[in-house]
Amino acid sequence: MKNTYFTPGPAELYPTFYQHLQTALDEQIGSISHRSQTFRDIYKHTDEQLRTLLNIPATHGIFFTGSASEVWERILLNCVEHESFHLVNGSFSRKFYDYAQSLHKYAHLAEKPFGEGFDYADIEVPEYAELVCVTHNETSSGVQMRPAEIHKLKRKYSKKLFCVDIVSSAPYPDLDFSIIDSAFFSVQKAFGMPAGLGVWIAGKSCLEKAERLQRYDGMTIGAHHTLPTLWKNYQTFETPATPNVLGIYILGKIAEDFNRIGIDTLRRQTEEKARMLYKFLENHADYEPFVADDRHRSQTVIVAKTKQPSADVINAARQANMVIGSGYGKFKESQIRIANFPATSVDQVAALIEQLKK
Template identity: 50%
Template sequence: MNNKIYFTPGPSELYPTVPQHMQTALQEKIGSISHRSKQFQEVYAHAVAGLRQLLQLPANYEVLFLASATEVWERAIQNNVQQESFHLTNGSFSERFFETAQELGRKAQKYAAPFGEGFDVEKISVPGTAELVALIQNETSSGASIPVEDINRFREKAAPEALIYVDAVSSLPYPAFDFDKVDAVYFSVQKCFGLPAGLGVWLLNERCIAKAEALAASGQVIGSYHSLPSLLSKAKVNQTVETPNVLAIYLLGKVLEDMNSKGVAEIRKETKAKADHIYAYLEQSTAFAPAVKHPAHRSPTTIVANTTVPASEVNKQLAAFDMAIGSGYGKHKETQIRIANFPAHSPQQVEALVAKLNELFG
């Protein structure tokens, strides 16, 4: 039996109630139901209602389920950009969204900060021709984060018709977004929602839908099964265009039920307290140091540290105590560690990890 606690940045530790919900799903044969059945419509609606409650999602937002958050990059460009997008990049995933726009033949521009650094929003000028502004609220590769108040400022910086997209893949539900200031937010379930990988969630408003419809009317190809009009036509009746990951949608609805019972305010408060504890240790450690220098730009949910001990060695020693953290991303694989601080990680687990790191490495 695997008793390891996964502090990896996704897939990560499962939410504590997932095994129980999995057992119930098996008993109810959720994996066998038709995605055109009334039972599936109820599963879909339950997950959407849970998201609306947890995130305080306005009525003008729709909820779409895709294969992954990565898929949203392609669908967003196809459906919402005729010519030009603008991207903030400071790590591997924000850079990949920029590259996706280029690969789809759009004129993509970017404002790049060094890996692991945040953005000085005052210095950023958004091109008036940008149809989509891609913001990376939480860069999973580097641990750099954009405060919500800075995200809100882009509505005035961008052209009135521009769509503001926010990558919250490894942070939601921690950031309390003002959904009137943005047009789309997307995430995946294997991080802060403590579920197995295989489901992306796209939250978007009527402005995104109208842009897709306008592009289609102009003759632009915006996709087939996964065009926004196609996805939306099924979402309106609590269905998907093809057979989806039914089990993942069911489990998401159940975990959202648990999270709403706890309350998003308590989840955010607990997440911050755990992050403060980890960063306090990193500040005084002899082996580790926060990789993101400016405290305001440090992610509370994906904590990255420079390490004098190879990341593989850190994990080798932690394995003896049934703990695992993430190695650095890409070329930083051995010189950085990444510690996930998700709702699935209890304060007691975080305290135990910090105590063990201190004991082993100082």
């Protein structure tokens, strides 16, 4: 019997994945040249579907990398001469900050304890920070920063570039790309695909910065997947190096499925399932939502404290063919993490809740 994966990525594959994969194999997409018209049509289709789904304007390009982690490095190399600023409230926002330090950027941070979130009013962006790095959804702690708060912050610091990590939440957050300069995600989360493909959305503001930095003496923006080379190739829907062609094809097809359902419906379904889960966690003696403030609670990665050791809860669920994640890092044994992505239905979430009650 197959498991249902409620893990926060890699996660349950989206139900239509298998059929799109079969079509791709029938059409031999795994063998086509990435310099062929067939590939350019695939890239264009995926670009159009993501553009519709996430409401991305013509000012922004959509690029492919090996992973979202790769994008952390790329945007820091391409968009920061000296200083970046990071909102850190968990392990992944911390890694983004660590990347900046490894690249010898002067990295500022504002930090919240694990399980707490940021609001607009909390944040003072340092004067010389060039790039503000915001994590919409902290996969490790289940904390979100609401898009409205991110937008207010950007409006206050409109001259600075804003980059939003939507790795474990896209397409849920309704980001306003008329002001947000860049965002990125990976496909093994809410898009329900196997890992191995990162998606980087970046606007002309980012490109201009990268081109400027590239002209500076003694400044390198890297060699692989630089924004100017990605952008140049993108003009003809090509990529600088051979990309994950099969992944790009399937991503376009799943984004098309999402568009057929409609982003509003998808968001409503996500909120409904999240409401079911949080309500259960609040009312059951054996569990408690980890994130105290309702407005900071993630809609896509729900983290709960468990009264029993989390391994007992996880193993019992496993017996019932449901896979849930453990807590992250030092919370491994006292928390569980439940992904709430489009691949799992209301019925499946209801079944999980029944299992957790046992």
